[in-house]
Amino acid sequence: MNEFKALIRKTGLRSTPPRIAVLQALSKISMPLSHSELVDKLAAQDMDRATIFRNLNDMTDAGLLSRIDVGDHTWRFEIKNQENKNASHPHFVCTDCGDVSCLPTANVQVSHYPSASNNKVGNISEILLKGHCEDCEN
Numbered sequence: 734m735n736e737f738k739a740l741i742r743k744t745g746l747r748s749t750p751p752r753i754a755v756l757q758a759l760s761k762i763s764m765p766l767s768h769s770e771l772v773d774k775l776a777a778q779d780m781d782r783a784t785i786f787r788n789l790n791d792m793t794d795a796g797l798l799s800r801i802d803v804g805d806h807t808w809r810f811e812i813k814n815q816e817n818k819n820a821s822h823p824h825f826v827c828t829d830c831g832d833v834s835c836l837p838t839a840n841v842q843v844s845h846y847p848s849a850s851n852n853k854v855g856n857i858s859e860i861l862l863k864g865h866c867e868d869c870e871n
């Protein structure tokens with residue numbers, strides 16, 4: 734619990750119970766969660782949708798969370814690596830069930846591809862892999 738308080742305060746935000754609860758829920762799971770998934774997870778703690786939504790946005794603005802869209806028009810949130818805010822990891826989305834999971838950075842080396850310098854793609858900010866998750870494959 735204290736580690737989350739410290740984390741929140743470091744960003745200049747006030748450490749409040751809803752913020753701590755959101756961080757706790759996100760830290761327990763190795764996948765980014767959408768607003769409605771968090772609402773479900775925090776339902777037992779008597780937190781309303783608007784409070785969770787507001788705090789997700791506050792913490793994203795403060796650089797504590799990052800927000801990703803895997804192409805289904807749903808924002809998903811996860812705790813940002815505070816040691817290296819520019820570090821990002823690839824995500825895997827199952828095209829059958831829509832589940833999104835985080836992949837370790839070491840699994841994908843996008844920097845080697847494409848190597849042609851005349852390939853102007855700009856800055857790659859996100860790597861997204863699509864396929865069928867283990868559950869859907871069986």
Ligand SMILES: [Zn+2]
Nearest residue numbers: 827830866869
């Ligand atoms: Zn699946």
Ligand SMILES: [Zn+2]
Nearest residue numbers: 765811834835
């Ligand atoms: Zn992730």
